[in-house]
């Protein structure tokens with residue numbers, strides 16, 4: 377099925393529709409009751425995901441948010457702090473889940489591009505000898521980083537944080553909703569970027585176009601515990617193989633394509649950078665996101681979004697003057713041209 381709205385939808389890569397190959401695989405999938413561990417297609421997806429990440433095991437979960445929250449619940453202890461970047465998804469968009477579901481206190485640390493430096497993190501790892509301070513039980517990182525603009529963390533960015541955490545025996549979780557994009561952008565296997573993390577969450581339902589599903593991966597012991605927490609959170613699924621089948625197609629056929637989305641985002645940014653009233657830094661575009669700051673002359677982000685919508689272009693607001701555009705398989709060159717024209721018209725109005 378194609379996008380029948382007639383709109384050019386740059387709001388998110390989550391709007392992508394499943395491919396015909398995915399729909400066929402879903403229809404043909406071998407299934408069983410996965411709460412009893414009897415769904416062969418789910419098993420295959422979990423094994424393939426673990427293999428790609430270089431980790432011992434993986435667990436299929438309905439959403440990325442659930443995967444992150446399961447990892448936090450398994451590895452964090454109630455009444456302790458989780459160090460994380462101040463703009464990360466876990467902190468901003470998961471509805472204080474770590475507090476309500478796991479009794480954890482987020483300790484946000486600022487970073488320019490999404491990965492806090494060791495210098496920024498170290499003072500917040502609480503000293504054990506001061507007994508009335510909360511303990512630090514986890515660190516989470518995000519790659520690519522959504523609110524920082526789809527930025528990529530390289531091995532060299534991750535290494536110092538992982539080394540600091542290891543020196544204090546602190547587990548580090550990776551929100552890798554778009555780890556596939558980071559891997560495609562850098563030309564390195566996902567396993568290289570996942571190495572050293574105690575748990576990794578990945579999504580099949582974003583740029584990879586599967587309709588539903590994510591996974592959380594780690595050691596055998598971590599996944600055994602994660603399976604219990606998934607049930608606790610209401611995420612035990614039955615004939616989930618119909619969903620896993622689409623995710624398997626996503627893994628095998630969509631990862632290589634992501635570089636096209638990245639190239640399209642770079643072209644979009646370069647075009648928008650020339651439009652009066654917009655501030656866009658093409659050099660900052662590393663994957664499939666373009667962040668556009670709107671100057672007051674055009675009104676706020678909401679005004680500009682309404683204008684774009686009038687021209688058939690959908691985008692998202694990430695702040696009072698900040699618009700996010702995301703490229704994906706269901707926006708092509710014609711959509712990019714339409715988007716640029718819509719911004720031009722907004723600037724001229």
Ligand SMILES: Cc1ncc(COP(=O)(O)O)c(C=O)c1O
Nearest residue numbers: 439440441442465518522551553
């Ligand atoms: C970086 C990041 N992590 C986690 C998620 C959560 O995924 P889901 O929408 O499947 O809960 C998202 C969703 O956009 C995301 O961008």
